Amino acid sequence: MNPAPAPTTELTPVMLSALEHYAYCPRQAGLILLEDSYADDVSTVRGTLLHHRVHEPGQDNRSGVRTLRALPVWHHELGLTGVCDVVEIHDDGTVLPVEHKSGSYQPAGPADLQVAGQALCLEERLDVTIETAVVYSSADRRRHEVRVDTELRQRVATTTAHVRQVMEQMALPAPAADKRCRRCSMNILCMPKVLADHKKLNTLHGDLFAPSPEADWDD
Structure with a gap:
């Protein structure tokens, strides 16, 4: 694994989780980022408990795949940073980020944006190309494949810029x-x-x- 690169630009760091919050609702992201506000309900508590299990740093090895948990990542050019729930490294060189969600999966929804952001960060950290990511939904106990194509990559870059604008302007979205x-x-x-x-x-x-x-x- 490559070491974290020395910063060359003064980009305000954007957390990967903020991509999902902003994609769901810009104001929700603003309340969390600017006012440190958050409120739990049944769904968020369920999600917190789920992430307690997958956010224990460590790794497992089984036939053909090495599984890393709670892996810190970054993307220097975009100024993204955060932690991947699970990253699978297969013997054939495939690197697969797996984002765990407690609720139902929404195709092309906010979770796709978050896991695509993880893929871009992993590409920089591990010097690989990632074309596919996965969102695991505990609600239906299924893996949902996400194609990390050009359009989704652009959505990550655009959303990152929008989140950074909210943070720098210190103004809550409507x-x-x-x-x-x-x-x-x-x-x-x-x-x-x-x-x-x-x-x-x-x-x-x-x-x-x-x-x-x-x-x-x-x-």
Whole structure:
């Protein structure tokens, strides 16, 4: 394995996990990155417990494949960094990142973006080409193959740039206020319906900051 390269540019580092958060909802990513906000529900707790099992650093060897767990990776040019859940190194030279998810798999969804980011990082660290990655869904106990093609690679680069922009501008993206919010554990922290309803928001703002009738402005 190659050592981590010395930095030549001052890119703000972007965590691989932020790619999935941003792809699902930019505001969710902003709340996590800028305000260190997070809220658990049944799904997130299940995911945390799952990752406790796969994030124990170590390796296993079985016939034809070496399995690495909790492998730190980076991509110098993109400024990506993070940890791969599982990386399989096969005897034929194939390197296969495997991202573990507790929920159901969504084809071409946020998880694909995260595992593709891992693939790009592994290519730089291990000096290989990776054309396929895997998302393992514990909900259906299946591996789902992800093609790391040119389009997906470009999505990784574009999303990384968008996440970095949120971090550097220190500005929360607007709320989605759609069906995604019903499934989001951060719904209460985000307040999407209130913030998306500008008329209601202005009314609440006016009520909150309206001067008291008893105020004596001559004092």
